[in-house]
Amino acid sequence: MGGPIHPRKAWAFAVPEEGRYLLLNATVPVALVCGLCGPAPVMDSHGLARLDFLVEGGAITWAGAAGSFPGGEPPPVVDLSGGMVLPTFVDLHTHIDKGHTCERSPNPTGSLGGADQSTAADLRFWDLADVERRMEFSLRCAYAHGTSALRTHLINLVPKQVELTWAAFRKVRRRWAGRVELQAVSLVVLSFFRDEEGSRRLADIVQREGGVLGCAVCCSELGGCDGDEWTTCNGDRNELLDRVFSLAAERGLMLDFHVDENGNEAARGLRSICEATVRHSYQGRVVCGHCCSLALQPPAELARTLSLARRARVTVVSLPLVNEWTQDRDPEGLRTPRWRGITCLKELHAAGVSVAVASDNTRDQFYSYGDLDMLEVLAQSVRLGHLDRPSMEAWPRAATSGPAAAMGLQGSHGSLRVGGAADMILFRARNYSELFSRSQHDRVVVRGGAPIDAVCPDYSELDAGDGRGGADSESNPGAGAIVSHTASAQPFVGAVMARALAGAPGPSS
Ligand SMILES: [Zn+2]
Ligand SMILES: [Zn+2]
Known part of the structure; x- marks a missing residue:
């Protein structure tokens, strides 16, 4: 009955x-x-x-x-x-390779520094099954919430990460074709490109996988400071960026950077990247994520960078949920944060720069929460950035048609198009x-x-890889073999790997 x-x-x-x-x-x-x-x-x-x-x-x-x-x-x-009816969402900046690891490898302080160290520590749990399981889980969440296109960064600091992230990504991209359009970005640090041979090999992998080339510039807690030879590289930043752009141009790759993810006025990576974009005639093919320290620039410097960003036709993708979580953290956890950490969304938009908002990290060391729900991201961005006054008119684009254009998908995603697929929420x-x-x-x-009849998966589906199930690469000969017997990964061994494993500051979220 x-x-x-x-x-x-x-x-x-x-x-x-x-x-x-x-x-x-x-x-x-x-x-x-x-x-x-x-x-x-x-x-x-x-x-x-x-x-x-x-x-x-x-x-x-x-x-x-x-x-x-x-x-x-x-x-x-x-x-x-x-x-209300919206087109399906486009999530321009995520990290589905790291997602859902925060319980087995927690960030002890909640700061950027704590995130880098605990991310390196989580690597011992990684094998192909673990990475693929977590990616699959993330995509089921995104799909159920109404996302139809998503770009993820893949951490590529050490050979094991290069091998596992691209192998798992290849599998999920094939499985999700037609439901969630996927793109991936290789994530290293700017100083990685000092290694000419290793840089070329990484760019070749990205080209072979149909990916996007990227790196972190002026990120981390020391981003912009003279002492940061990891992502800031004050002595040779322009030369390194020239190498990144040349590698991309030779292979026809789009570029996607983590930039200025901190509250340091000295962090001016966005300006350097915009200058390089114009220098290399790469307008319209570059995405810059975070750009937090733009909000701390003196008025003249802000105006100069905004007009450069407009000329370079970069898309700035803001990640407000993660920024407010990691930045201005008291390592002791006693002081209330004063700085929100989000970039100049309104000023960028007013200057004619395409602006997107995106999820960034979900349940990892850079952010303990998140479910790849772009409605939550848009709602939080509106509240944090006061985007609702004087008018919301421009801002739905930041979760739909803006990021779709940055991914080169403007014809098929991000709008309600007569003659196009009825993909809507x-x-x-x-x-x-x-x-x-x-x-x-x-x-x-x-x-x-x-x-669609899609619901978010149950968290218990992740239990096999939660650290209690034994997916530990040190005791798993299969996972170790992927690294040690693959020649293409060898150039990544060396200073970068030693540094990451020693818990040195990493790239960024
Ligand atoms: Zn990120
Ligand atoms: Zn981030």
């Missing part, structure tokens, strides 16, 4: 699995719709309007102001009664205050016109 229908299910089942149907009375950020038909819709002060969508054969075939659908045979309708919330006040776990994710 039929009991009461779960309200979430009732809502989801209202969307047909296939065929032709009309979504009525959706509240939508008009800036995210391409190819609107008929009369222009009336927008409110946040750029929202009531729209209807026709979905046919998995695609959006018509979009227009509510009530303006032309006559003819009326298709079945789903009345959203003002519920339906919410019961009818405006931004309703949207950002609840977690919206009853949202309905529609992919190719059909609601």
Whole structure:
């Protein structure tokens, strides 16, 4: 006998699995719709309007102001009664190789320094099964929350990381094709590029894997300071960046940097990268993550860097949740932080620089929380960055069309496009205050016109690799063999590895 229908299910089942149907009375950020038909819709002060969508054969075939659908045979309708609709999310900066390791290898202080050391310590748990299991878990979370494209950094400081992260990434990318479009970035530190031969080998691996080249510049707690020969390299920074750009240009690779992730005014890596971008005519192909110390520059220096960033057409991706967690931490845990750590989001946007927000770390040494839910990231960014006044109009782009363009996916992701796939998220919330006040776990994710039946995996699925299950590489000959018998990994052995294993400051989150 039929009991009461779960309200979430009732809502989801209202969307047909296939065929032709009309979504009525959706509240939508008009800036995210391409190819609107008929009369222009009336927008409110946040750029929202009531729209209807026709979905046919998995695609959006018509979009227009509510009530303006032309006559003819009326298709079945789903009345959203003002519920918001967004395109599926694009998460531009994540670390799914490190995710879900914070319980087995906790960061003792919660600071950046503590994160680098405990990340190095977690390496003993890594083998292919462990990395792949955690990546898979992360992607199931992202997919269930409505993300359709995601870029991850892969920590590549030591040979074991190079081998395991790319091998696991290759497998999950194949498995997730068509559901979550995946890109990966090699993450090392700027000083790594002093090793000419090793740099070339890494760039070759990235090219072979279809990846993005990257490194950390002026990051870590000492970023920008003369003593930091790890990521700042004041003596030869421009020469090293020239090498990075040349390696990328020779192979047609996009670039993605961790930059200025600290509260040091001296950290001006963004400026150096923008100058290198112009020098190498690499405009539009460079992403800069974090850029926190931009917020501490004197006005003239800020203005100069903003105009350079605009000229270089870099995308700045801000990671506010992680920044507020690691920065201005008292190692003793007694003092309340004063500095939020987020970059000049509004000033960058006003200067014409493309700005994105993204998840960054999830449940690892750089951030103990997170579930790859871009709605949470956007909601927190709005609150931390005061993005809701005077108007939200520009900011939904930061989680959708902006990062899609940075990934080269603007034609297929990040907007509600007439003629494109019906990939969208339906919410019961009818405006931004309703949207950002609840977690919206009853949202309905529609992919190719059909609601997906995806839920976040249970944490117990990670237990095999949590450190109690015995995935310890030191006692696992299989994992060791991956490193020691692979010639391509050899150039990475040496100073970089010794330093990482000794617990020296690492690159960044
Ligand atoms: Zn990061
Ligand atoms: Zn980070």
